[in-house]
Amino acid sequence: MGKSSMKPVLTTIISSLLATSLGFATYSASANTPDLPKIGETAGSTLSIAKEQQIGDDIMRRIRRSEFLMKDPIVNDYIQHLGYRLVAANPDALGRQFRFFVIQENSINAFALPGGYIGLHSGLITSSGSESELASVVGHEVAHVTQRHLARRLEKQSELSLPSILGIIASVLAATQDPEAGIAGVAATQAAGQQSIINHTRSNEKEADRIGITMLSAAGFDVRAASDFFETLQQSSRYTLKPPEILLTHPLSRNRIAAARERAELYPKVTHEDSLDYTLVKSRIRSKNLLHDRAAIRELEKKYQQDELKSPEERYLFAELLKNSGNSEQATHILSQLYEEYSGNQLLLFSLSEAHLASGSGKKMLPLLEEQLSKTPDSTKLILATSEIYLKADQANKAESLLLRYSDVNQNNPTYLKLLAKAQADSGHTPEMYETTGQYLLLLGDLRTAKKHFELALHATSKDPYAQTRIQARLEDVRQQIRAEISEQSQR
Numbered sequence: 332m333g334k335s336s337m338k339p340v341l342t343t344i345i346s347s348l349l350a351t352s353l354g355f356a357t358y359s360a361s362a363n364t365p366d367l368p369k370i371g372e373t374a375g376s377t378l379s380i381a382k383e384q385q386i387g388d389d390i391m392r393r394i395r396r397s398e399f400l401m402k403d404p405i406v407n408d409y410i411q412h413l414g415y416r417l418v419a420a421n422p423d424a425l426g427r428q429f430r431f432f433v434i435q436e437n438s439i440n441a442f443a444l445p446g447g448y449i450g451l452h453s454g455l456i457t458s459s460g461s462e463s464e465l466a467s468v469v470g471h472e473v474a475h476v477t478q479r480h481l482a483r484r485l486e487k488q489s490e491l492s493l494p495s496i497l498g499i500i501a502s503v504l505a506a507t508q509d510p511e512a513g514i515a516g517v518a519a520t521q522a523a524g525q526q527s528i529i530n531h532t533r534s535n536e537k538e539a540d541r542i543g544i545t546m547l548s549a550a551g552f553d554v555r556a557a558s559d560f561f562e563t564l565q566q567s568s569r570y571t572l573k574p575p576e577i578l579l580t581h582p583l584s585r586n587r588i589a590a591a592r593e594r595a596e597l598y599p600k601v602t603h604e605d606s607l608d609y610t611l612v613k614s615r616i617r618s619k620n621l622l623h624d625r626a627a628i629r630e631l632e633k634k635y636q637q638d639e640l641k642s643p644e645e646r647y648l649f650a651e652l653l654k655n656s657g658n659s660e661q662a663t664h665i666l667s668q669l670y671e672e673y674s675g676n677q678l679l680l681f682s683l684s685e686a687h688l689a690s691g692s693g694k695k696m697l698p699l700l701e702e703q704l705s706k707t708p709d710s711t712k713l714i715l716a717t718s719e720i721y722l723k724a725d726q727a728n729k730a731e732s733l734l735l736r737y738s739d740v741n742q743n744n745p746t747y748l749k750l751l752a753k754a755q756a757d758s759g760h761t762p763e764m765y766e767t768t769g770q771y772l773l774l775l776g777d778l779r780t781a782k783k784h785f786e787l788a789l790h791a792t793s794k795d796p797y798a799q800t801r802i803q804a805r806l807e808d809v810r811q812q813i814r815a816e817i818s819e820q821s822q823r
């Protein structure tokens with residue numbers, strides 16, 4: 332998507348963010364809620380982890396509502412795995428929650444929000460030169476979270492008002508793409524001043540680089556990738572007046588590149604080979620960008636006819652383009668060839684299932700999916716693909732029980748919740764369907780419709796005291812958020 336076509340959409344989002352102010356009143360430093368114990372923090376004004384989480388959750392709900400959030404389950408699954416691999420290599424990250432997400436935007440950027448939410452622009456993934464380079468940026472952002480760089484800056488604000496929260500969102504979603512357009516759109520909220528909230532100081536950057544590289548090494552990636560990526564960034568800014576967005580929030584000095592290179596020398600040299608999933612995810616993102624690019628599709632078609640599409644990433648790119656443009660039969664053909672060559676690859680299996688589903692032959696995939704699922708029962712990709720096919724094949728009960736086995740780890744996965752609600756509806760489990768739909772809507776920040784669904788669920792489970800207690804708690808949570816929203820509105 333070109334930048335010019337982005338602008339009107341952005342303006343709409345920014346104005347809708349302004350119009351629907353949510354409950355940030357509770358964030359003021361003098362909040363009248365009782366102080367939570369500040370575990371592991373020094374006494375004083377440090378923003379508690381619980382409060383930081385609350386702010387992060389609210390920001391995330393707004394981002395989920397925007398069309399910029401990439402909802403593709405494959406891309407999300409990949410980035411979670413990459414992120415967790417790095418988090419697991421950092422003892423300071425133990426016990427903290429991390430969530431990784433992708434913003435559909437071709438520019439190169441990454442950022443850490445309060446509450447362990449780490450966002451990557453899709454352009455960062457496609458322009459990374461290797462998986463280690465991508466991991467170096469993710470590791471750097473994880474370090475900003477573990478060192479509480481943003482949290483420390485937030486606590487300095489005497490009052491975390493709605494404008495400052497909107498400033499963060501605006502700087503994440505808009506100002507980074509086109510500083511002028513973004514800032515003009517939120518001028519009323521003094522976003523120009525607030526944009527600096529997510530910018531990091533040089534000493535923060537140094538610390539995040541140092542910790543990031545330790546993580547990179549411990550997770551088995553090539554530590555030289557950090558300085559490689561800095562060089563890529565510098566090269567790309569050499570020919571344009573506007574530097575890559577990541578440099579606006581993470582200042583890059585000559586010093587920083589040299590330091591990264593010197594530090595890498597201290598670690599044993601490791602050659603990390605890119606995973607197949609990394610290259611396929613890049614193709615999957617590209618296929619979304621190229622969807623309306625007829626010339627690019629024709630070019631690939633020509634190469635395919637002449638048997639010149641050799642690499643798996645090129646063939647996958649072509650198959651995805653075919654699938655997304657309605658030619659699922661041909662896509663199925665290419666994907667099954669690929670799966671034969673890389674059998675057991677779950678990303679390819681998922682994509683093949685999608686193609687079969689699109690051409691109405693999803694049922695054919697069930698034996699293969701069930702077999703793979705028995706080998707790796709907790710694979711989110713396989714669970715989603717299999718239950719979707721069960722649903723299409725009128726086996727809603729099977730879909731429901733498969734999905735329910737993994738409800739704990741998927742409470743924040745909108746794709747999962749949507750499928751579960753459908754499975755519960757089709758199995759005639761209406762009260763459960765109301766509750767799941769409520770959770771889904773709450774996740775997307777639609778508080779009032781979520782409340783309605785929880786009320787319906789409560790009414791429908793009147794004979795089940797256990798369910799009543801659980802739903803009452805959900806209702807109380809959503810009511811509290813609505814009250815906070817109303818109180819915020821009356822203050823403005």
Ligand SMILES: [Zn+2]
Binds near residue numbers: 531536539580581
């Ligand atoms: Zn940084």
